[in-house]
């Protein structure tokens with residue numbers, strides 16, 4: 133794509149074009165990074181100008197969505213940050229073909245708002261809807277619909293801006309090697325400008341809840357999957373004591389009525405009340421007891437049946453989790469193990485978390501089919517994903533301890549032929565990464581092919597690909 137020469141000159145001369153900012157961070161607040169510039173990108177021209185600026189000033193560029201990755205993926209020291217949140221146009225929707233084409237700064241919430249009136253729904257997204265499409269594709273996220281593997285399953289094509297200014301289409305048949313590397317490629321190959329995504333019908337679902345012991349989880353789920361599930365997730369007790377990671381609940385959704393629904397979307401409510409309850413559970417085992425009891429007796433009691441549209445089931449409350457303490461923070465982690473290894477992995481996890489007195493705030497479970505497309509797949513076969521939400525202090529000792537128990541959890545996942553999610557902290561070792569992601573060298577070749585000058589940079593890439601960190605100017 134060409135931009136007028138005069139725009140470049142004006143851009144380079146302008147001191148006001150970039151919002152100058154000191155630092156950039158993600159929601160975990162563990163990756164505060166001093167950066168040279170933050171560019172709020174609204175148009176493709178903004179992006180080209182930012183590339184030109186970076187070249188002129190010998191800077192590298194990191195790409196940022198809604199900042200929910202937690203491992204330095206969205207900034208590099210003294211680099212330029214592209215804030216993509218305003219690059220958020222809906223380009224096209226086809227109710228007939230059940231597809232949507234969007235710019236990468238669009239969030240799932242935005243998509244849900246425009247497709248709900250058409251009776252359409254997203255096939256694969258995170259459990260919540262606050263994330264950007266670019267950030268979701270770059271992490272190749274997964275969600276609650278057990279019919280699919282990760283998000284790649286539903287991406288029909290991408291429009292990508294490379295570091296040399298070329299714009300390429302990428303799909304399973306066109307520039308397929310770029311498609312396989314950029315999905316799950318954490319912003320290291322180019323800017324995803326647009327994505328065309330496959331949708332499904334927004335149908336009415338019947339929600340049921342049943343209690344299950346952790347060591348019967350997979351056998352029970354296997355039977356339910358055979359009958360057909362539209363959505364599934366699970367949770368196990370995070371309360372310290374004899375039921376810790378032992379008492380679990382399965383929450384299943386099946387189709388109650390297959391016609392397209394257009395009833396209104398729910399908005400999150402009682403945010404402050406829920407935040408207070410959640411905070412109490414951060415601080416004490418009594419608070420954990422109370423929250424777990426509420427979850428078991430009021431929110432999702434075993435035996436309860438209710439009805440909800442698919443779209444509303446795919447926008448559960450999340451805003452109450454926002455947390456800004458100066459002393460501590462909440463982090464997420466996720467481990468993937470082959471379905472049969474679930475109970476054995478949980479035995480290891482229980483021991484490790486107890487040993488390190490980890491302040492576990494929740495443990496939830498998803499089912500993910502294998503990803504046979506991308507080069508850095510976490511779902512190498514049919515997997516159960518174990519998601520832990522943990523509160524930790526921000527001091528160095530606490531971070532070092534978290535690094536230790538994370539490495540132990542990763543080691544156990546590897547022992548069970550499992551993997552861990554690259555979207556969180558950079559605690560795992562290089563040898564653990566090589567074992568979990570054996571195609572990393574092939575992926576690195578793609579990075580070098582599509583970004584030979586190393587323009588796209590972030591701390592995730594520096595860590596796992598041993599790139600020396602540029603010293604501060």
Ligand SMILES: Cc1cc2nc3c(=O)[nH]c(=O)nc-3n(C[C@H](O)[C@H](O)[C@H](O)COP(=O)(O)OP(=O)(O)OC[C@H]3O[C@@H](n4cnc5c(N)ncnc54)[C@H](O)[C@@H]3O)c2cc1C
Pocket residue numbers: 158159194195196197198199200201202205206216236237257258259260263264265266267268270271272273274275317318319320322323324325453464555590
């Ligand atoms: C509370 C919480 C709940 C979560 N739940 C789930 C879940 O249910 N399932 C799941 O799979 N994950 C989950 N995650 C992880 C989350 O999906 C990923 O971190 C995802 O990347 C977040 O999207 P984002 O827009 O915040 O991306 P960011 O964190 O802003 O960016 C993530 C990566 O994408 C790259 N990127 C962003 N935009 C572009 C673009 N336009 N072009 C190229 N690269 C780009 C960035 O460089 C970075 O490497 C959760 C995280 C949190 C904190």
